Amino acid sequence: MRERRVAVIGTGYVGLTTGACLAAVGHRVVCADADHRKVERLGRAEVDILEPGLPELVRDGLDSGRLTFVGDSRAAVGEADVVFLCLPTPMGVGGAADLAAVEAVADEVRSALRRSAVVVNKSTVPVGTTERVAALLGRPDIAVVSNPEFLREGHAVQDFLHPDRVVVGAADQEAGQRVAELYAELDAPVVLTDPASAELTKYAANFFLAMKLSFANNLATLCERFDADIHDVVTGIGHDPRIGRAFLDPGPGWGGSCLPKDTHALLTVCEESGVDFPLLRATIDTNVEHQRRLVERVVAGCSPGNGSLRGVRLALLGLTFKAGTSDLRDSPALAIARLLKERGADLYAYDPALSESPPDLSDLLTITDSPERAADGARACVVLTEWPHFRELDWEAMAGLLEAPVVYDFRNLLDPLRLDRAALSWEGIGRSYAMAG
Template identity: 80%
Template sequence: MTLRNVTVIGTGYVGLTTGACLASLGHRVVCADADPGKVERLRRAEVDILEPDLPDVVRAGLASGRLEFTQDTRAAVEKAEVVFLCLPTPMGVGGAADLAAVEAVADEIRDRLPRGCTVVNKSTVPVGTAERVAALLDRPDVTVASNPEFLREGRAVHDFLHPDRIVVGAADPDAARQVADLYVGIDAPRVLTDTAGAELAKYAANFFLAMKLSFANNLATLCERLDADVDDVIAGIGHDPRIGRAFLDPGPGWGGSCLPKDTHALLNVCEESGVEFPLLRATIETNVEHQRRLVERVVAGCAGPDGSLRGVRLALLGLAFKAGTSDLRDSPALAIARLLRERGAELYAYDPAVSERRPDLSDLLTIVDTPLDAVDGARACVVLTEWPQFRDLDWAAVAGRLGTPLVFDFRNILDPGRLGEAALSWEGVGRTPAMAS
């Protein structure tokens, strides 16, 4: 087993998970971040993000001496054999990925990289980025590779240590094998390719997952029109191994830190390449239309005499883009909230992972401390994140606080029977109370 000196630049979800998990595999890892406060907290094993098992892995790495944190990016790479770039690539103008952070770091470390080291793009980047980074580095003695991450928030540590596959792309096959060999002891298929293949694999994966979710949401609408139960239909197709059950749960639309920006970035790549990909465009448009359709259902059930939600108080349960994380980036819950607010609704929201008041959301909604605070006097309750604790709420108490006994369960996680016993009316996605019972 060959243990390496590894530097990870960026300590977000991907960077911190990558650094801490590589240290747990025995490598010597330095994680660099430009935020001095964050570096100091990480040195004390204080992890800001909500991610199961990650604080434990960070503590273990620090205790073993194999994991350290620094703000000095240039010094961090001086002894590195492998340098991972785990930097933000947000959606930029026209949907293209904004590579400013990647380019800035490449410029910063250019003259400090040791001869023969490998720079690895871990961030999700457009095809051609590895070549772009190589040109910026202008170091023929340094190889640039692509090793896209396939980590799910809420399961990032598990996914790193138990991946479905490890994809590495490099022009030099030996460099690709060297990067793949970092995952020592992990039993997973290795896909070794060139950088274009690795970069496109990440975008293709996220597009396909988004497409399945848009399909499920559109299917749910069809089920509502035809009095069919979407759960039964999905069960009927999900057992087919060619289709699979994963990512077929209807809900309030898809979102999060990856799918929206990556589908738009891929669409931008298609346009620049002169390739028509109507399925990709339809996947994005279907998601937007689905959210509008859900909002119209709330309007139909809660609108005032003027047909609007002006002055109507609504309770939102859930703000994070999915349960198990506090991440609000491109959350479908917030997309629904914005559409409701545009119709005039006054929104009060509760999320177990979002407790602090958020100044950036103050014009949109009010965050409260408990679910009962959210529903107090509300015209309806709208469930937008699949937190399991919402199933176990005292729904009789909720009914006593709601102004109108109406619950929109846009995650299909509640028991309509229990709500019925509390004299509450339940509406799901692609299901009726009778079907759910």
């Protein structure tokens, strides 16, 4: 493999993983970020992101000299053969992706790019963004390529170094090959295509995963109606290779940094292009309705009788959008918490990834330093994130702290027999007590 000089603009989840992993496979990488304090911390291998293996890769890259961090994007790209744009594209007005950061960086670096460099959109962007960035750069000698990421939080390093596929979309095939060659050491299938197809592949993948989760949550409701077991049903259909078992576990709805914004962005693209895609809209609506249904279960079990939770204290276990991450972006746990708060509940929460309440959550709930403190005096306990060690809690002690012996396990995480021995009533999703036990 030929060593390449790579610049990565943005050191968020995708950017830092991309930079550290490309350095690990032998390239020379300069990562740039506008946050100078963050750059200083990364230069000391201080990684704020909770991601297994990432701090070690950053330290290895720094020690080898293959990885450096700077606060100036123009300086980062000056000697680079390939420049990755790993910038936030949050949900904007009306659900469309906000490309302000991508456009600002393109404008900033265009005159600093070396001749014949390749600019790569790694950010998740709408169809047509590759051409848009090329137009903003205004450099006929610079090729712009789409190379979407498929990283799972909590498994990002593993996913980058052992990918299912590498997708590269380029109008200039030589430029596409140059980007594909960066991954030569990873021995992954490469899909070389046009930019529009690559951009749409990312949105299609996330929409399909969201659709599977909405399907599983609706199916769980059907299981409850007929006393069927959702675990057995999805295991039965999951053995079919055309369906697969992944993303079929019911829960408190889907969320995170990608699925909500990407499904809404794709819906906006469909509407703007005149394409009717009712399945996409139904996937989003089903997620919202599922969360409301779960909240109604809590209200039915904990309300004094008037449908209100005013004055009712609830213990929430888990706030991050999934276990293994500290990410709260579009967390389904927070969506449930907000709906409970609207009904008047007083919320006390514990999450092992959070040591204190973020400022924007101070009016919503109180962060505690242990599950026991959250449960002390609560009417019921609601499990919202699948942190494994919640299974091993002293549930006898938890039972003694709760006002009512009820645990709403909206991740189907806990052992109902274990809770039964602790004199606690267990309520899961799509599973009766007898089946789960």
